[in-house]
Amino acid sequence: MSATIPLIDKTMVGQHGARPGAMGFLTDTTLCIGCKACEVACKQWNQLPMDNFGFTGHSYDNTGDLAAATWRHVVFVEQISDSTGQRATAMAPFQSNWLMMSDVCKHCVNAGCLEACPTGAIIRTEFDTVVIQQDICNGCGYCIPACPYGVPELSATDHQAHKCTLCYDRLDSGLEPACAKACPTDSIQFGPVTALMEHAQTRVADLQSRGVDSAYIYGDRAIGGTGGIDGNNAFFILTAEPEVYNLPAYPELPQDKVGRAFLTTFGAALALGVAAVVALRG
Amino acid sequence: MDISYKRQWETRGSRRRAVPAEAPTSYYNLPVIHKAHWGWLVIIYFFLGGISAGSYVIATVADLFGGPDARRIRQVGRYLALGALLPSPVLLILDLGRPERFYRMLRVLKLRSPMSVGTWGLTIFGGFCGLSALIQTAEDGLFGSFTLPRRFLLALPSKPIGVLGTLFGFLVGGYTGVLLAATAVPLWAKNYLLLGPLFLTSAMSTASAAIVLVLVSIRSTSHRTLKRLERLDLIAIVLELVLLLAAKANLGPIIARPLQVGKLARVYRWGVLGAGITLPLTLLSVTMLWRKAPARLLGALSSLLVLVGGLLLRYVMVEAGHASADDPQATFAFARKP
């Protein structure tokens, strides 16, 4: 399961645009045991209703995806064959032949959802996290396709957009988020982003020295927090390509395109105006 | 709590996904990003908003440069701009999850959010449409000949108002493309430079087609007036064809998949490219080259086809975006640079 992640710019590894005082998550997937305590703790604390009880037929993952009432989602990847297509017989260090990862809103340094929101419902808090104010949101749904990671979703119950708040109410009272508190292996760690990033770099170096060459940080400027997003305040240590965990490798901030898109539209307007004059002239 | 709350992976029917089973690396072929919820309300708004914007632009150009012959174009254009715009706010508000909170769009202006820019543009443009239509009613004598409102409306500088309104008309006609482009949806975002121009061009072609249809059906216009509008239509649909082909080529094989296989691809090929562009292009060229052709009939027919094509273009663009958002391989291809 060696991952070959072609980094665009190696000097960006560990680089992060987090603002002073930013708080975030480090989700170290090499420690995840797939117990889903985070999913449960999140639902309990945030009083999220259950989704339809169903069976995906996919692995051990009956959650499937992040959604309006699911703000943590544990991904289960069973590594049935190795890179050559052979059945893996030897155990890889740390996660044996399983990859588990607790997915969550990335609380982007520059967030697509926040910039898209036309009501100003989505705000950046004093902890540098991204929160949807439920009393403002009018359910226009524009933040949903604007998130490059597929995080927020409109609720079928109240028709507003919902996603992880990084437990804003708990942070406000000096508590750590419910998922990080519940995680029995400390796979989910909460803290100041700069400290977490330093820790993540030490951890990756440690993992590599112990034979997990494929370990890397997802959510810095090199990978995951690319394209104007400038880093994720909730970032990860992964051991396989991002696509294996259903994550985009080099996502872009959608709003960086707006200026240029309006410019070409303006050009087209000029051209069509001239065409109209030529065609309609008396 | 509503117990019938659907889980997302259940509501995203795999049937509608254009993903082949042999997809290499992916998480059980589940979508990476979430698609927008937009359906017919938004598609029809894109269509009507385009007609309104284009009609306003055409009316203004006819007013400024058209001479006395273009009086009818100006008149129909101004009325159509308002008429096509009126349903738009209703459609947009009904599309919201919480329609009663629609006015919260007007508490901020965010220049990097096309939806915010568009909301403000549409609001201001609505004012211009109303004003120009009022001026037109005064010119048409609907207020009597010597009443105070009529004299007031006729004293307004209708030409400068038209020019200002045209700027907002271009914004309303084009921002819809930018709105789609400023998302993480591969099929839209990959073409971020082309979607605005494409929607604006289609706004012009559908608007001139709609004006032709109105003029033909009220039977009160000269052959020369119709010819001018058809000329504009011709230019617009040729440009539209170029933009569509460029956009498709720019997508590459993986992201363009919804436009290549399946029902949407058929609607795109036969409905948009065939019935909406190629057929009216042929009909219009025939009327231009062959003098004895039944010009009015062919003009009306090609206008009808352009309108149908314009609606289908919006439908295909929105739905293909949804299919592309559901396709993890499209997202991976879009978010993976060599």
Ligand code: SF4
């Ligand atoms: S991951 Fe998505 S929902 Fe979370 S902050 Fe970033 S853009 Fe917003």
Ligand code: SF4
């Ligand atoms: S759905 Fe709500 S939070 Fe999302 S963009 Fe619209 S108003 Fe903002």
